[in-house]
Amino acid sequence: MNWVFRGRAHKFGDGVPLDNGFIPFRLAIGRVTDPQKLIPHLFEDVRSGFADAATAGDVIIGGTDFASGKPHAQGFIALQAMGIGMICESMPYNSLRAGVSSGLAFLTGCMGVSDMFEDGDGIEVDFSMGRVENLSSGESRSFPPLDSSLREIIDAGGSKGVLRRWWSEKQPVTMSGDMP
Template identity: 55%
Template sequence: MSDRSTEGNRWFLRGRCRKFGDDVPLDGGLMPFRFAIGRVTDPAELIPHLCEEIRPGFHAEVRRGDILLAGRNFCAGKAHFQGLLAIEALGLGIVCESMPYNSRRIAVATANTFLTDCAGCTALAEEGDELEVDFATGRFANLSRGTVHELPPMDSSLRDIVAAGGSKGVIRAWLAAHPEQGVAA
């Protein structure tokens, strides 16, 4: 599991706002569909293509700790995980007004740090604003504007899965604790 925060705390990120609107799809928005069809799972292959169809060069502009601030229905469409793998590998956080249920499941499974159900959150910052977000408490600070808002925090049960490294991390930990259940070679 990688430490994604700028303060040594996985649930606290400080970075620039990367603002998106409503209905950003997983396929064609976050990641070209060809990577889902090709079943590409290597973050090094995926990162250069993050948002390339809607924001060319995006992967080169972001830095660890940046926050994707999005409107309603972020990660819309089929729940392909390639875009969320790239977001996690880059160490970005997500704050959005809403995210489809299956996309939430994929975000947890791929160990992404996110806040959702944050009505009106896109009005809290503009592209490039300096933000601090505590995903455990829901504290959202826009350092550029000098404002602080309380948003719904990430549920503790989901944080446990994300902290373990997503679904693969949970399975690895369970197998380590229960070696008798391991797969025979």
Template identity: 40%
Template sequence: MNDYRWVLRGRCYKLGHDVPHPDGVIPARYITAREMDPAVLVPHLFEQTDPGFSQRSRPGDIIVTGRNFGMGPKGNGYVAMQALGLGLVCESMSVQAYRAAISTGLRVLNHCENITAYCQTGDELEVDFLNGAFINHTQGVARAVPPVPHALRELLACGGNEGWLERWWLARQQQARDSATAA
């Protein structure tokens, strides 16, 4: 968990309120097809909300959204965001959307009240997901935000559900080998 990047610094991509997951985050056809391959999804991330996003974004960039982000069937878009090395800071998102984002290993902060008032697209942001700090270097603004909950930190640091389960399985196999050696 020590080498996990809890602090991201990059450009802001500000989105408004009520951005749906289908056709807002990722085209609905990829959701209904249950496509989860990042190589397929990345070129289509935000293609209807912000055309050309996937070509402009780079690791460390931060998506800042208003209320009700990612409503509707979810998961695919968070896979693409995580694959690009992005962060997500929301005024609010549903429990299902938050759970889907965390399960992919995406750095995400939720319940950041009025966060869209503190940035514009293109601003240079720095977000500390572990300690709950939001800094807009362009505007010279800093504010505290709710950090990633303690109970979710290990899951995120492992890269989401798949990484956590892989680590658990390897530890379990090691325990079995240690028990066999001791016997």
């Protein structure tokens, strides 16, 4: 995984919920997990046209209590599939778990990060080191990165990636060296 993202900042406020914020509740409750079905609906309830405007390398900037509510992972699945990272001032613990499980590159506990950016500013983030730079203003700050054990899960592609790796290591190898 490439831990350095460079693109545009998409600034959101405080308290943006996962359901009817990141993704419509009907998709979460419908258990839709196909990223291609989720992406067109990303942030449609709070910022129409987001999915068309955002590109890989862009970073979501969130305020406090970001990704609140039930920890449905559909919004994180869509962000990860688009190659978009996320930084926020705070988020609920269960949402943190869902972000890690989805393989999303993100930072939380970044107090003051919202003040660093205007919507559309250029941004570069090294998620492994916690370094955040506003390429438009030149301002740079360092925040605590996620713990290395959580970054390992994200680097594997989330919980599915960890389980795939574990499963492949546990399977017997055939005489040809192929996995059964």
